[in-house]
Amino acid sequence: xxxxIKMIAVTAFAALTTGCASNKALQADxxxxxxxxxxxxxxxxxxxxxxxxxxxxxADAQRTAQAANEKAExxxxxxxxxxxxxxxxxxSMERMFAKxxxx
Numbered sequence: 589x590x591x592x593i594k595m596i597a598v599t600a601f602a603a604l605t606t607g608c609a610s611n612k613a614l615q616a617d618x619x620x621x622x623x624x625x626x627x628x629x630x631x632x633x634x635x636x637x638x639x640x641x642x643x644x645x646x647a648d649a650q651r652t653a654q655a656a657n658e659k660a661e662x663x664x665x666x667x668x669x670x671x672x673x674x675x676x677x678x679x680s681m682e683r684m685f686a687k688x689x690x691x
């Protein structure tokens with residue numbers, strides 16, 4: 589974009605320094621350049637808005653991923669606790685069975 593603005597400025601300078609164009613032609617060139625600059629400014633503004641929206645979406649996605657990770661860690665902790673209790677119950681039942689068989 590900066591390159592486009594520089595090109596426009598160089599073109600305007602060249603048109604103004606040649607002296608070959610009439611005053612009306614120069615005014616038309618200047619008006620055209622102003623329109624092009626306005627269009628470029630609008631494009632830059634639009635790109636900024638799009639960038640901001642994308643950045644916000646990425647931040648939202650990151651927060652969602654972090655929340656999902658926290659839930660997964662909680663589920664893992666619950667599963668590990670349940671597994672430990674199941675193993676403890678299984679060992680207790682085996683001892684009770686062995687005691688009952690030995691009698």
